Amino acid sequence: MKRKMRNRRQPYEVNWTLRSLFAAGVMSLCAVASAMSVTVNANRAEAVRQEKLALEKEAELVADFANYLAAETAATREALDGPRLKPAKSTSEIVSAMDPIAALASFDFTELNAAKIDADERRCLAQAIYYEARSEPRIGQLAVADVVLNRVASRLYPNSICEVVFQGSERRTGCQFSFTCDGSMQARLNKRKWSGSEELAGAILAGLRSPVSRNATHYHANYVTPYWSASLTPTATIGMHKFYRFPSKRAVAAAPAAM
Template structure:
């Protein structure tokens, strides 16, 4: 696999975002599923674009690595920093030799012959993601890069997981929480012919939309989100809890009631490498 990165956040966006905090990385909350409907031509274009992202970005990865890349694309579709379509998200900046969000859209990879069996596997992963499958270990990650490189922005965002040869990140604090993923799917996919350019959104528009759905505690170790207008319309409550010393290695996934007895939980909360200290759970 070539050394690559899904385009990271701009310096202008990070200048306005909350500062990273250790507590952000202690709990990973799965993203909302993609449960949108589209007409057949648009649904097929969405599948083609997501399959391309999985194939060209993670062809040599095991299935979990491919699922993780697909999840990043789905997360971006629901995030106001990106297009509200799958193809628009994948092909943002694709007419530029630099600055494209996914390098395969601007580096000549699309002209190369595809491997049929690898393409079929990528299509299966993409189809599952569009049908609502959520790859929980990457949470609300919207950025990644291979372990072979270290982009400048990596230290300014929150590490979520390392899956295969890719390291995944989200924006810090509430900007990377479920409350920030309020964008609705357009239900229509752009027709990408003749090198159509998908322009990035302005930083001011991104900030205004994100901060309309979250409460940002700048400099705080724990950020809270207001009730989000997310695809699931589910409220998110952040609760500080003590993480037992037993959570010191690997990833433990707790479904339903958290082991701390903090009350009845819903969905999945992943406590990873936490040690003793404070984190937050979503319930």
């Protein structure tokens, strides 16, 4: 009789053991879930912080550009409100007072070449703006143009806009601006955006330039990470592009191949 009672108690003892193991397992799962939740919240907080920093940088750049435009507007208004000079002579008055033969003999035909060069430079800058940043806001287009002009001013690059923009385009690899060798220029132009790019290029060459890229000589789209970005100093993030400059003015190495 005693043996039968002992056998009856055994299942209950096994059940208590299983319950203890199950409870321990549940507690372990809760601990893991809690740790995962803490990690997710930390990552989310870091992402929010990075986004806030990016917005602050963008706002700072926009403020710089707004101040620049305000100063230009004030200077223009001051010039318009200043003392007026006497009216200029009309073209017909000037022509009638000149000797056509003497004027033709003394005309400097190099001025025509200079005008052509200016038109070519404007077109090359407009192409860089259009193909690299036509979908960007105006400040993003100004930043791309600023990079082109910073390269023209640098001794590491050619000294004209067209030479800078089309540097390396004669090779299958090594073009500095990808649109010059990837077939982008074969596509039909968006007339409205191309006209806007030409107007902006003309305005920049006429003096409406703001250093929004902060002396950058390189940039890339924010969805790629080119090998050369780690060796340069970040200067700004504007729209879909990240901008960089050489770490110091002493940099003499050749520029990275492509942007």
